[in-house]
Amino acid sequence: MPSNEERWLDAEAGPVVRPYALTQGRTRHTGESFDLVATVRATRAFADPGSLAPEHLSVLQLARVPTTVADIAADVDLPLGVVRVILADLRELGLIVISVPMVMAERVDKHTLREVLNGLRSL
């Protein structure tokens, strides 16, 4: 973690580009909404690197292995809202799939609870 210096340098000085400039000012994403821990995975569809913004490409790259919306937002260091717009764009292009977490709208099942318990105990 960076220490609390009086001078702001590099990342501490804030973004060079206003975050929502990356989304052409859009603050709401299109299509079905998705949870912070929804799983994101790249499809096998061909992405033309020339047609995508660098941020879209970074997000797509991160989704080559299954990950979550929250993880991607932390990795690319962009506000969650911006990441959601980018993810929805990529979904519309068929480049990623966003799966609703299986536990959405219902309680975590007992089988999973036991797995979590065992996992925690052996940490």
Place this chain on the structure above:
Amino acid sequence: MDYGVSDATGGNRQYRAIKILLAGGFGVGKTTLVGAVSEIRPLRTEEPLTEGSLRTDSTSGVEGKTTTTVAMDFGRISLRSDLVLYLFGTPGQQRFWFMWDELAIGALGAVVLADTRRLADSFPAIDYFERRQIPFIVALNCFEGARQYDTEDVRRALDLEPDMPIILCDARSKESAKEVLICLVEHVLMAADQPLSGIA
């Protein structure tokens, strides 16, 4: 079939991300606890500017501004390659409650972290989880210099049900933080065996 296991080797299981919420008053040690037990990750999110905050936060010159950036941390514990726990420390102030609503959907449960010197700070969180029937436990962060209270005194002060777990912890210790999470999962498992007990 919930688990998406598509082969016997377990090599193609569905990635499962489980949310646990960590709530409590400002400065009670939420981030410390998340950091003690998990890989902590920063998240930037946006808060819609409400009429209240429009009055207090000057927006002159940026009249089109409808959101403000809020920093938030979350922790990640990989239990297996396909089973990952996400700990979200929920901002204590009531104006961030719109974020709780999203975080609470599908969550395994919640830990209310409390400081015995400022028990009242945990009332809003307890009230929130009770009203939404989200299973939770209370963890008392034992700050140095704070008087050690009997958990039953705390139970009375917080008006908690007799079967509600209250656990003492040291948010700085990995083992202690782990015990808190284990206590929560055990409580949720027990409640799952008695489906009517969680309903007020």
